[in-house]
Amino acid sequence: MAGEREFAQGLEYFRDGYLGKALEQMKAAAEAEPQNALFLSYLGLLVAAAQKNFEKAEELCLMALKLDRGEAQCYLNLAEVHARGKRPKEAMEALREGLQRTKRDARIADAIARLSGRRTPVFPFLEREHPVNAALGRIRHKILGPVGGKKGKAKAVKKKK
Secondary structure (H helix, E strand, O other), X not given: OOOHHHHHHHHHHHHHOOXXXXXXXXXXXXXXXXOOHHHHHHHHHHHHHHHOOHHHHHHHHHHHHHHOOOOHHHHHHHHHHHHHOOOHHHHHHXXXXXXXXXXXXXXXXXXXXXXXOOOOOOOOOOOOXXXXXXXXXXXXXXXXXXXXXXXXXXXXXXXOO
16 A cells, blocks of 8 residues: 555654654655545544644544544544544544444443543443443442542551550
8 A cells, every 4th residue: 555654654653752743644644545544534633633723633534434434443533633622522422433333342442431431341242231241340340449540538547556
């Protein structure tokens, strides 16, 4: 594929925090393959991250989804664009739609859990409300405590003299 090298280099720059360089590489990849949903989606994410142009970023991510509704990463990138734009409700909507369209992709389920403050079900292939998930989830909660580990104020322990 024509833009593979640029795409890989853009991802590497993005992971390393070089947003400007990452954006340049992703633009080159998207220009080389304008029908590649993943390239457009990451271009949208980088437009949001590097330029703070959330409208253009959303537009690019939505174009990517029109090309491939089954690509989980496109939903994740759109949700990240919304989150960076301080629009958590839209981010959650994108993730929920992605979960339905991608046959319950685990990465999307994890992103929903992080955004909502809930852990993923113990068995993600079962519904959250399934009795097995509910029972094991309660046990996990008792062991690990709430998401983020904050369980309230710790009780002071009295020392014996």
